[in-house]
Amino acid sequence: MRSLLWFSVITLFLSPLVFGFGLRVADYPNDDGTRLVISWEKLPPPELEAADPDSYILERSTGSDGDFAPAAVISKLDPTLTTTDQDLNKDEKYYYRLSCTSEGIVWVSEPAGPYTPVENWYNTGRTNVLIGILLTGAMVGWFISQGKKGRSQYLRPIAGLLALDEAIGRATEMGKPILYSSGRGSMNRPASIASMNILGSVAEKVASYGTPLIFPNNDPVVTAVAQEVAREGYTKAGHADKYNSDNIYFVTDSQFGYAAAVDGIMMRERPATNLFFGTFEAESLILAETGNSIGAIQIAGTDSSIQMAFFIVACDYVLIGEELFAASGYLSGDPQVVGTLKGSDYLKIVIAILLVIGALLGLLNQTWFVNLFVTA
Numbered sequence: 001m002r003s004l005l006w007f008s009v010i011t012l013f014l015s016p017l018v019f020g021f022g023l024r025v026a027d028y029p030n031d032d033g034t035r036l037v038i039s040w041e042k043l044p045p046p047e048l049e050a051a052d053p054d055s056y057i058l059e060r061s062t063g064s065d066g067d068f069a070p071a072a073v074i075s076k077l078d079p080t081l082t083t084t085d086q087d088l089n090k091d092e093k094y095y096y097r098l099s100c101t102s103e104g105i106v107w108v109s110e111p112a113g114p115y116t117p118v119e120n121w122y123n124t125g126r127t128n129v130l131i132g133i134l135l136t137g138a139m140v141g142w143f144i145s146q147g148k149k150g151r152s153q154y155l156r157p158i159a160g161l162l163a164l165d166e167a168i169g170r171a172t173e174m175g176k177p178i179l180y181s182s183g184r185g186s187m188n189r190p191a192s193i194a195s196m197n198i199l200g201s202v203a204e205k206v207a208s209y210g211t212p213l214i215f216p217n218n219d220p221v222v223t224a225v226a227q228e229v230a231r232e233g234y235t236k237a238g239h240a241d242k243y244n245s246d247n248i249y250f251v252t253d254s255q256f257g258y259a260a261a262v263d264g265i266m267m268r269e270r271p272a273t274n275l276f277f278g279t280f281e282a283e284s285l286i287l288a289e290t291g292n293s294i295g296a297i298q299i300a301g302t303d304s305s306i307q308m309a310f311f312i313v314a315c316d317y318v319l320i321g322e323e324l325f326a327a328s329g330y331l332s333g334d335p336q337v338v339g340t341l342k343g344s345d346y347l348k349i350v351i352a353i354l355l356v357i358g359a360l361l362g363l364l365n366q367t368w369f370v371n372l373f374v375t376a
Helices: 002-014 124-148 159-174 190-209 220-236 255-269 284-293 305-314 323-332 335-363
Strands: 017-019 023-027 036-040 055-061 069-075 082-085 094-102 105-109 112-115 178-183 213-217 248-250 273-279 297-302 317-319
Touching (some): 023 094, 023 112, 036 094, 055 082, 069 082, 124 335, 159 190, 159 273, 159 323, 190 213, 190 220, 190 273, 190 297, 213 220, 273 284, 297 305, 297 323, 317 323
Parallel strands (some): 297 317
Antiparallel strands (some): 023 036, 055 069, 055 094
């Protein structure tokens, strides 16, 4: 009898133990189908209370009888009793178990599974983003519809754009060309896109007056786009025959080589008006100072706050901040562009109101309002 008891004790400590320890597996919410959430009962299990190991191994397999590989190390002190298994295949079935080797004891739980991660088509944690998109779309759509119905939509005066007609008229009276530059930005820059929109309106105006428009470029793609935009502007004005593609040309993609080339054009052609709209870097002050030295009216706009400072000291008018992006709608009067501007402006008012409300409620320790706008 005593021999049988000792045999049982030795078998208990030297053989792997498989007990029914509860593992629960659930799909990770609001994800792309690559994660599962695994939770477990409070550790240690009854069989290991005497040994009370500090850590356990969470093992994963693609079959209940397959080879289990370590997926995570679990501490007995983890208060959440959960962990997330990531980088999974959404088409695969997974099994999980806990294991522990401590003081000669080898323990494993019964496998839990199969479980397959599910790809969620909608992230409920970003409902606030959806509401913001719908609100923005509704505002923009309403203002666009109002513009298409012919209703006047007020845009505040922008000094630099009000002076554009004067600058073009001065060049016409003096019989001198207008020099246009979009800087060094490629066509994937927002400032370059805004510059092309402004160019269309400028080309339409100079076509009516018969004033030459010179546009040296730093990027060959921008050159091609600028030629098409200018051609369209001349066509809208009814003077397609006056368009000269040789006036819009590629110079060089070298930064200071471009600056030297444009400066040379200014000194030779003596333009009455210089228009700098786009992405500018260290060459901004070089261009603006040269234009100032020949007495040209200069209007500039850029999305770089650093270069904007140089334009302010050397140019007559500067579009500040978002005025560069609003210029195309201001000049063209296109109801779609103007409606988009009005909608975004009113949305800014809504955001400002929400910020004030959030700040006040935050002072009162009312965090529920802030949690409405926190994305998961």
